[in-house]
Amino acid sequence: MDIVISxxxxxxxxxxxxxxxxxxxxxxxxxxxxxxxxxxxxxxALRISVITTKRAYEELERDGFIESFTGRGSFVKAQxxxxxxxxxxxxxxxxxxxxxxxxxxxxxxVSELHELLDIIYGGE
Amino acid sequence: MDIVISxxxxxxxxxxxxxxxxxxxxxxxxxxxxxxxxxxxxxxALRISVITTKRAYEELERDGFIESFTGRGSFVKAQxxxxxxxxxxxxxxxxxxxxxxxxxxxxxxVSELHELLDIIYGGE
DNA sequence: CAAATGTGTATATCTGATATATACACTATA
DNA sequence: TATAGTGTATATATCAGATATACACATTTG
Numbered sequence: 591m592d593i594v595i596s597x598x599x600x601x602x603x604x605x606x607x608x609x610x611x612x613x614x615x616x617x618x619x620x621x622x623x624x625x626x627x628x629x630x631x632x633x634x635a636l637r638i639s640v641i642t643t644k645r646a647y648e649e650l651e652r653d654g655f656i657e658s659f660t661g662r663g664s665f666v667k668a669q670x671x672x673x674x675x676x677x678x679x680x681x682x683x684x685x686x687x688x689x690x691x692x693x694x695x696x697x698x699x700v701s702e703l704h705e706l707l708d709i710i711y712g713g714e
Numbered sequence: 715m716d717i718v719i720s721x722x723x724x725x726x727x728x729x730x731x732x733x734x735x736x737x738x739x740x741x742x743x744x745x746x747x748x749x750x751x752x753x754x755x756x757x758x759a760l761r762i763s764v765i766t767t768k769r770a771y772e773e774l775e776r777d778g779f780i781e782s783f784t785g786r787g788s789f790v791k792a793q794x795x796x797x798x799x800x801x802x803x804x805x806x807x808x809x810x811x812x813x814x815x816x817x818x819x820x821x822x823x824v825s826e827l828h829e830l831l832d833i834i835y836g837g838e
Numbered sequence: 839c840a841a842a843t844g845t846g847t848a849t850a851t852c853t854g855a856t857a858t859a860t861a862c863a864c865t866a867t868a
Numbered sequence: 869t870a871t872a873g874t875g876t877a878t879a880t881a882t883c884a885g886a887t888a889t890a891c892a893c894a895t896t897t898g
Contacts, residue, residue: 640846782876862876
């Protein structure tokens with residue numbers, strides 16, 4: 591479980607954890623039944639509070655990605671990757687929508703956005 | 715000066731004001747030397763506090779878009795629209811970048827993003 | 839099987855950003 | 869010069885993010 595958090599990011603720490611756990615599930619790095627690091631262990635590793643890791647795990651549990659048991663630990667639930675794909679697609683769609691609004695305000699043509707898209711998607 | 719704010723939005727009120735003033739400058743609705751509504755008048759119209767309108771105007775002043783004079787009012791400064799265009803382009807670029815990250819996580823191909831872009835940009 | 843250790847959980851609290859009420863200071867004008 | 873309109877400053881309220889500490893349960897180990 592490689593998880594990295596950034597204090598400079600404006601994204602809350604617990605959201606960063608949630609995102610990265612989802613990524614690891616999507617990549618196959620985490621499979622059904624796999625144990626997540628304990629809230630304490632993760633908190634210690636990231637030098638943050640247990641309450642914050644708990645909050646992240648709570649959100650993951652609420653969204654059906656993991657399951658937690660008092661005294662035992664937290665585990666990955668059976669996952670439908672297609673569901674995750676749809677979630678990421680929806681997020682991308684929303685971001686592109688906002689990008690289009692900004693572009694229109696600036697008088698930026700759609701063709702310019704297509705170029706940007708190719709450059710950014712390709713150039714990683 | 716038509717300004718509309720949404721309480722349900724997660725964007726702060728003062729940021730909503732800032733954005734919309736920039737939009738009106740970009741659209742030519744507000745020109746150099748034009749007087750903005752007084753902080754009090756705008757606050758009353760939007761049913762918000764003067765402090766909030768002041769904060770919005772402060773940000774606009776800090777970014778060089780307007781100028782405020784105690785006892786006189788707030789006025790639009792000379793504007794370089796190209797500067798605003800660049801700002802919007804930069805914002806769009808950043809959004810597209812994040813969208814690409816999400817898409818990659820979901821295994822969404824770049825071609826699908828191009829389709830989305832056309833649909834969203836066109837379909838307003 | 840009881841003690842110890844490791845797990846998740848709950849309560850009260852701190853901090854920073856957003857928004858506010860109220861009072862103050864300056865300018866124009868009637 | 870009084871008054872009404874402008875921007876400004878100080879102290880306060882509220883909410884989300886993050887926390888410390890103490891609690892409850894499960895597993896391991898002597």
